[in-house]
Amino acid sequence: MVNKLVPAAAATLALFLTQALPAAACGGLIAPNGAIRLDRATTLVEWHNGVEHYFTSFSYHGEASSFGWIVPLPAVPVKVEEGGGWTLQRLNRETHPQPPILAFDFAAHGTATTQSVEVLQQVQVQALDITVLRGSGQGVLDWARQNGFSIDAETHAHVLQYAKGSPVFMAAKYNAGRAQRQRLLFGDGAPVLITLKVPHPWIPFEVLAAGQQVQADLYLLSDKPVNTSEWRALIGASGVGTNVAGAEGFTLKFQEKMTDTLYHDLSTDKNMSWVRRDSWLTYLSLDAPDSKVTYDMSVTPMGVVKVAPFGTKPMAIVDGDIASLAPADAPTAPMGTASTLLVIALIAGAALWVLKPRDA
Numbered sequence: 001m002v003n004k005l006v007p008a009a010a011a012t013l014a015l016f017l018t019q020a021l022p023a024a025a026c027g028g029l030i031a032p033n034g035a036i037r038l039d040r041a042t043t044l045v046e047w048h049n050g051v052e053h054y055f056t057s058f059s060y061h062g063e064a065s066s067f068g069w070i071v072p073l074p075a076v077p078v079k080v081e082e083g084g085g086w087t088l089q090r091l092n093r094e095t096h097p098q099p100p101i102l103a104f105d106f107a108a109h110g111t112a113t114t115q116s117v118e119v120l121q122q123v124q125v126q127a128l129d130i131t132v133l134r135g136s137g138q139g140v141l142d143w144a145r146q147n148g149f150s151i152d153a154e155t156h157a158h159v160l161q162y163a164k165g166s167p168v169f170m171a172a173k174y175n176a177g178r179a180q181r182q183r184l185l186f187g188d189g190a191p192v193l194i195t196l197k198v199p200h201p202w203i204p205f206e207v208l209a210a211g212q213q214v215q216a217d218l219y220l221l222s223d224k225p226v227n228t229s230e231w232r233a234l235i236g237a238s239g240v241g242t243n244v245a246g247a248e249g250f251t252l253k254f255q256e257k258m259t260d261t262l263y264h265d266l267s268t269d270k271n272m273s274w275v276r277r278d279s280w281l282t283y284l285s286l287d288a289p290d291s292k293v294t295y296d297m298s299v300t301p302m303g304v305v306k307v308a309p310f311g312t313k314p315m316a317i318v319d320g321d322i323a324s325l326a327p328a329d330a331p332t333a334p335m336g337t338a339s340t341l342l343v344i345a346l347i348a349g350a351a352l353w354v355l356k357p358r359d360a
Contacts, residue, residue: 042057043218044056044091044221045218045220045221046275046276047200047201047299048276050198050199051078053194053274054203055087055193056088056191057192069172070140070144070169071169072165072166073170074168074196074198077132077194077195078196080121080132081123081192082192083193083269084193084272086265087266090266090269092217094256095219095253095254095281116135116139117134117135118133119133120133125190126178126190127174128190129175130170130171130172130173131170131171131173133169134169136167137161147173158206161311162310162311164311165312165314166313198314200318200319201220203297203298205296205297206293208290208293212290214249214286215287216285217286218285218286220283221276221279221281222280223303225239226303227252227304228243233302239255241253244297244307246307247286247292247297248288249287249288249289249292250285250288253285254283255282257281258278258279258281262281294309294310295307296310296314296317306318
């Protein structure tokens with residue numbers, strides 16, 4: 001269910017492993033012979049008190065025995081481990097209501113270096129061999145080539161650009177032999193859960209763009225409702241049905257307070273005990289041409305989704321001076337900004353005070 005996506009949900013920069021086949025043609029989204037394509041990206045991101053949980057499932061279809069991904073990360077992970085087996089499917093069911101059915105019970109640090117790259121962590125998640133790296137963009141590319149990744153010109157440029165924002169990457173390599181021993185079916189998703197300490201949640205989206213229509217599902221668990229603009233968040237208006245400013249085809253589709261049933265189903269899944277009962281669930285869907293997906297995203301303390309050009313330092317999307325576009329449905333002047341609303345409220349209050357009857 002992942003298109004080129006990890007964190008992150010969202011986003012995966014796919015650099016496929018070398019085989020005796022031609023080089024990849026479009027940003028690494030397909031295997032070197034064009035035999036592999038990653039499926040629709042589905043990601044869950046939760047952030048609370050400076051800790052982000054980024055959960056995604058690498059899934060694919062086609063025929064190849066050797067391929068992998070390089071994923072940009074905003075910080076060195078606290079932990080990389082296997083995620084829950086039914087969580088993403090359960091979220092899909094929650095946000096895409098189906099007709100009633102019968103009830104279902106959902107019941108390491110390395111030392112190797114390659115030039116300017118440090119290998120920080122190495123773990124296995126089902127059929128994936130995962131390595132967390134820290135280094136320059138060129139160093140990560142050199143490490144990838146030395147470890148059998150086939151890198152085309154577009155992917156080369158993207159790694160260098162992402163490295164300007166953060167020096168941390170995660171490499172995931174498919175191990176066909178282990179998949180066979182574990183009796184995993186080709187195309188089965190490998191659920192990967194990444195825990196990071198970051199001031200704001202961060203999801204790389206530009207890495208989804210690779211010569212095709214970009215389709216992705218993003219689920220957010222947050223302390224407060226998520227919205228698509230400051231003015232809507234300020235007055236408490238629902239953002240459901242609205243688009244994210246500056247992100248064509250990126251729409252807030254669904255939102256609700258965590259229910260008892262959903263909390264039980266998510267929190268009892270494998271390694272998912274961090275899910276909180278008082279969370280808000282938000283579902284956003286992306287469906288846009290790859291040429292329009294040139295950004296990564298974050299969420300402000302007010303709960304507003306922000307996007308910025310990929311390669312922007314991850315925390316600068318919220319903390320930096322990043323210009324953003326007004327949403328298409330924003331009120332027109334004089335109600336165009338939150339500051340204008342505040343000024344109008346102050347003027348109205350002052351007028352009422354002046355007109356208030358005084359005792360003789």
